[in-house]
Amino acid sequence: MYNEIFGVLTFLVTFILLVAMYRFFGKxxxxxWVAIGTIIANIQVIKTVDLFTISATLGNVMFASIYLATDILNDIYGRKIAKRAVWLGFSSTLVMIIVMQMSLHFIPSSVDSSQDALVTIFNVVPRIALGSIIAYIIGQHLDVMIFNLIKKVFSSDKTFIVRAYGSTIISNIIDTALFVSIAFLGTMPNSAVFEIFITTYLLKLISTIFNVPFGYWAKSMYRKGKIKNLDEGY
Structure with missing residues (x-):
């Protein structure tokens, strides 16, 4: 049960840190958060752990926090700001991949002890890197679009949960399906690919279900004026 308990702790710490970033730095x-979160999530996804007797990759909680961050931006500051954050996250990931691939091609010193570790972490299989980038940009833009469509029907502050759940649950299906298909289809049995899709989506879904209260917490601070004044200082 260690991984499960530590997983809950990681979830709480991740979303508390997200709200703290909003509290102290506004939009x-x-x-x-979206920019650094995409980089962290793409590094975390390399590690596989056992949760509730099934194998799963890390990164699902961080990806869920990115979706919540864009939902908060979309709800308070509008679609334009949310899309800007999405593109910044995409660009950050692309920059990380390019720069780290170039870093790996330096011939290490005879006293260097980090090259092998860096290769293991950052020498990302091209298909996985491509799948991650394509899934991210399509999934995030779909999330922003669906969020706005739902907002036209359920626009009150109390229905933020409907907008957040609806947009993220639907967009995560596309996001996960694209990533798993591009990264793994043809390299392992279809049944194994389908299992990866199901477990990855379920973990994202669970994270989504329990993260919306943190969105309400962030929105509450905005309504009380704890965020607005900070934003005006930029």
Whole structure:
């Protein structure tokens, strides 16, 4: 049960940190969270762990926090700001891949002890890197679009949960399906690919279900004026 308990702790810490970034840096904190979150999530996804007797990759909680960050930006500051954050997250991931691939091609010193570790972490299989980038950009833009469509029907502050759940649950299906298909289809049995899709989506779904209260917490701070004044200082 260690991984399961530590997983809950990681979930709470991740979303508390997200809200803290918003509290102290306003919308700029959320935009930054999307940028650094995509980099962290794409590194975490390399590690596989056992949760509730099934194998799963890390990164699902961080990806869920990115979706919540864009939902908060979309709800409070509008679609344009949310899309800017999405593109910043995409660009950050692309920059990381390019720069780290170039770094790996330096011939290490005879006293270097990190090259093998860096290769293991950052020498990302091209299909996985491509799948991650394509899934991210399509999934996030779909999330922003669906969020706005739902907002036209359920626009009150109390129905933020409907907008957040509806947009993220639907967009995560596309996001996960694209990533798993591009990264793994043809390299392993279809049944194994389907199992990866199901477990990955379920973990994202669970994270989504329990993260919306943190969205309400962030929105509550905005309504009380704890965020607006900070934003005006930029």
């Amino acid at each position: 700029h904190g959320l935009i930054t």
